[in-house]
Amino acid sequence: MRIYVCVKHVPDTAANIKIVGDDAYDTQVKYVANPYDEYGVEEAVTLVEKAKEGEVVAVCVGNKGAANTLKSVMAMGVHRSILVKTDDQFPGSDLTAKALAKAITDDGNADLIFMGKQSVDSEGMQTPYRLGMELSLPVVTGVVSFSHEGDTAKVQREIDGGARETLAVKTPCILGATKGLNEPRFPKLPAILKAKKKEIKEVELSSLGLVDQGHCRIKSLEPVQERSNAKILEGSTQEIVAALVKILREEEKVI
């Protein structure tokens, strides 16, 4: 069994993002493995551990620093990695999917492919679908439960209002993981040290001869103005709630 996991190297969600120029950001921030991808990594590693055979290969499209993200998922149990290198801050979903597809097909046959349902930087939510198109494989995203038997995966995804949809998916397939699928492990020191010795194969994106056909480009990137300090309502609890209701009803007109 060989499982591929696609991993993105992204700024930590707690990082302070400073916009530079019209469409770029200051990359001097802490980077991590995309949190949604970690659910995919955990699921893949657990499957191989339980099967007592097979390997998990991480594939990432990112800059040089992405090697650290790959080390972090190898510390979680991924066996080896492929890094498709690019300096582009926002490689489009289409080009990313093409690069992931090329890296995977050049490497071997996938029994399953896991990834996060979205990244936390560009929040595109579409790379799994684009990868599915490149590889002609079925795709389901927002996966919160997974099991498989023979050539069929049984997955669940959360739909409106907490309802759950159960789907039967022919394997190999691409699954976009989300919170609820599992609890990603925190690697211990021996695993972290062992990961340093695992293989990261590097490929230059520009050497693959791929063309972005996503037809979508970032025109501008603007910081979101945070609200300034809240207006603190004062008085007795009774006075405060009366004032709040009045404000919400008469000034803000939201109730």
Add this chain to the structure above:
Amino acid sequence: MSKIGVFIETVDQEIKQSVFGVISAAASGGEVVGFLLNGQADTYKDQLAAYGVTELVDLAAGDIVFSKFPQAAGEALAKGATDFGVTALVGVSSPTGNDLLARAAMALKAPLALDCIDVDFNDSTVKKSHFSGKAIATLEMTGKLFVCGIRPNSFEAVEAPGTIIVTTHNIDIENSDDIIVTAVEAAGSGKKDLTEATVIISGGRPMASSENFKILDDCAEKLVAVVGASRAAVDAGFAPHSMQVGQTGKIVSPKLYIGCGLSGSVQHFAGMKTSKVIVAINTDKDAPIFSKSDYGIIGDLFEVVPALTKELEKQE
């Protein structure tokens, strides 16, 4: 005049409330063509005509039940978009909406943007969150047509009554059994979806138990609100994941968001900062939430929330 296609998403045989805002957004770009996947156009036509849908299309593909075959459903939307000559296909960025719009975009080989908070059909641009709501990107889409999912409550639904033509459009799809929906398990609560709510009242870890959420339920009833929770409250087992607002939960955009006992983490704000008005209730005057809300109440939620419920009751 150009035509904009709207996926009319339905839940339990009713049009999803946030579809109407999407229709109003689409109307700014041209004539609105509604696409339905459940063959019920006659049931909905008056409701949709009232918001400016001029053409309503029941998509049909032989005996394929679209709710069971998401791949066929996405392909049907794509064929509808092509056959009716729309310049954009839009819908609600809900779990189902996102899935089918993405499948349609793949079939169309069209650019796609999901969870958009604004769309301009004249210059084919959309605005959407980047970096957990810390930045807004303006994306430009090129090509004959683009596909776009819109975050619920991003556009006000505006009535625009007119006439509507209803048609059934038969398409040829080679069905695949690669993906089959085998069951749908309803949520226990039967509550309205958080993303659809115009008012939300959320509880954090200080709620201390699932039983205590009753004080939020009582207040929500008076506010016509839906109850949410923070990740801390969900992880502590006080509320189900379906109630979680934030980065790894629901992205919401209500008119009013009342946070009770929330610290105000970046990850929580990623899920609700586009709310129109944010009210924070917390005992800690230094809680970060007070620096990014509109109104703050420094006090114990167990006193303030019941008092608020009483005040609303009094004014009924």
